[in-house]
Amino acid sequence: xxxxxxxxxxxxxxxxxxxxxxxxxxxxxxxxxxxxxxxxxxxxxxxxxxxxxxxxxxxxxxxxxxxxxxxxxxxxxxxxxxxxxxxxxxxxxxxxxxxxxxxxxxxxxxxxxxxxxxxxxxxxxxxxxxxxxxxxxxxxxxxxxxxxxxxxxxxxxxxxxxxxxxxxxxxxxxxxxxxxxxxxxxxxxxxxxxxxxxxxxxxxxxxxxxxxxxxxxxxxxxxx
Numbered sequence: 668x669x670x671x672x673x674x675x676x677x678x679x680x681x682x683x684x685x686x687x688x689x690x691x692x693x694x695x696x697x698x699x700x701x702x703x704x705x706x707x708x709x710x711x712x713x714x715x716x717x718x719x720x721x722x723x724x725x726x727x728x729x730x731x732x733x734x735x736x737x738x739x740x741x742x743x744x745x746x747x748x749x750x751x752x753x754x755x756x757x758x759x760x761x762x763x764x765x766x767x768x769x770x771x772x773x774x775x776x777x778x779x780x781x782x783x784x785x786x787x788x789x790x791x792x793x794x795x796x797x798x799x800x801x802x803x804x805x806x807x808x809x810x811x812x813x814x815x816x817x818x819x820x821x822x823x824x825x826x827x828x829x830x831x832x833x834x835x836x837x838x839x840x841x842x843x844x845x846x847x848x849x850x851x852x853x854x855x856x857x858x859x860x861x862x863x864x865x866x867x868x869x870x871x872x873x874x875x876x877x878x879x880x881x882x883x884x885x886x887x888x889x890x891x
Contacts, residue, residue: 680773684726687766688791691719694751694763707750715750717802718743720795726770727784727792728856740771784849786832790825796855797821803859817855824851 698712707715722743729736744767751760784792800817828848830836 680770683766683770683773684788687726687763687770688723690763690766691723694719694755697754707754711750715747717799718747718750720798722747722767722771724792724795724799724856725860727788728853729771731853731857733857733860737771741768744768744771786828789828789849789852790832792852792856793821793825793828796852796859797825799859800855803862817858820851821855824848 695716698707698715722740725733725736725740729740733739744764747767748760748764751763755763797818800821804815804818827836
């Protein structure tokens with residue numbers, strides 16, 4: 668009975684996240700329209716994209732029980748709503764914010780830490796982590812090596828994962844590496860969340876991520 672309930676909760680979470688992903692994809696398409704961009708300057712558009720990437724990332728990783736999760740995520744959601752208010756119709760904005768609220772509350776309560784992400788989910792997570800790391804590497808902390816490491820880790824994992832999904836690398840060649848992909852994505856997420864609060868934890872995670880970056884680079888070279 669409990670297992671059935673867990674499966675139902677996991678399915679509900681996936682449905683909610685799929686709806687949120689679609690809403691955000693629609694917003695991104697909307698922002699590409701030149702007329703719509705006139706209402707926001709370039710920096711505001713970039714800020715909006717990063718905030719939505721942040722929300723999607725940590726909705727997916729909310730099972731990790733981050734400190735102040737609901738407070739920080741709710742604040743990010745409010746910031747997105749404020750930026751989008753001049754652009755979207757009320758019903759569209761209400762649907763988006765409602766989906767964000769549902770994901771923030773229900774994912775945190777129901778998603779299981781031992782659940783394995785599907786290929787599409789993992790690719791989406793890695794893409795958003797890459798954008799968040801890239802922003803910190805180039806805009807917030809240029810020249811700081813640790814953010815470049817994160818950016819490269821996300822890029823390498825996503826490229827390597829894509830090669831596996833597309834059948835370019837034989838499964839038996841990398842079967843020992845595959846279970847690490849989601850784990851490494853989780854570690855990048857933790858690093859970015861705790862970036863300004865726990866220096867010792869951050870440095871420890873960075874060392875592990877650097878090691879994995881070298882491993883994936885080597886494996887990718889071998890596949891060429």
